[in-house]
Amino acid sequence: MTLATLAQVLQPALSGRYAVAGLVTLGWEDMRAFVAAAEAEGCPVILQAGPSCRAHTPLPILGKMFRHLAEHASVPVVAHLDHGYTYDECREALDSGFTSLMFDGSRKPLAQNIAETAQIAEMAHAAGISCEGEIGFVGYANGENSAGTDPEEAAKFARETGVDAMAISVGNVHLQQDKEGGLDIARIRAIEALTDVPLVIHGGSGVPVDQRRLLATTSNICKFNIGTELRMAFGAALRTAVNSDPARFDRVTILKETHDPMVAATRQVLRAFAP
């Protein structure tokens, strides 16, 4: 049993100067490959259920899947809710066995974001699990624009909510398909000068690999969320498997062939965050 909370994997990362990957899952095939990759690299991993994952599979099922994988893994595995938007959604994740709740109040005014996030953090801590909040808005490629994190507001947010991890907006953008969007290092330094809460980068797929490595080992960024990059790898592996034999129709036979390419792609992602 290596089920862990977010704080249990991020605090050692903060003191040991490395980062942990928050991997966006969409189903059994990718989550299983993510854990296999983490075991092969000997590092912890955060399995994340975001909005599109939850739209496809109910939270109680995802909780069971994450916990089953954690129970059989040789490395710490966090069962994390990504972008919970309401108290009820976070409550359902807690009741479904998740060990970490991300509440995203980043579209709301500061005072409201603080008040609502503090409530989720209190609920999480009362149950012995963790909470991630977001301050400053991380936008979406071809969608909403970002609003950069103000360092003073970030310090106030960390202090008043009691979160275990804080997602910040420092040039990162969700859903980027290339690795060309560098982060604003000066803003990261200004934030970490005012608070020692572990920092989280959403939209990690868009960050150049060299910068991921640099920040993982020299800053308070302890968690990089990676979604798009590995979803592209899965899509490519699935397409190859489907096209390799037009007569095949059994989906388990086809999906099996995504496993090895996904493990390989994930191991490459994980290596950039190592000490």
Ligand SMILES: [Zn+2]
């Ligand atoms: Zn995100």
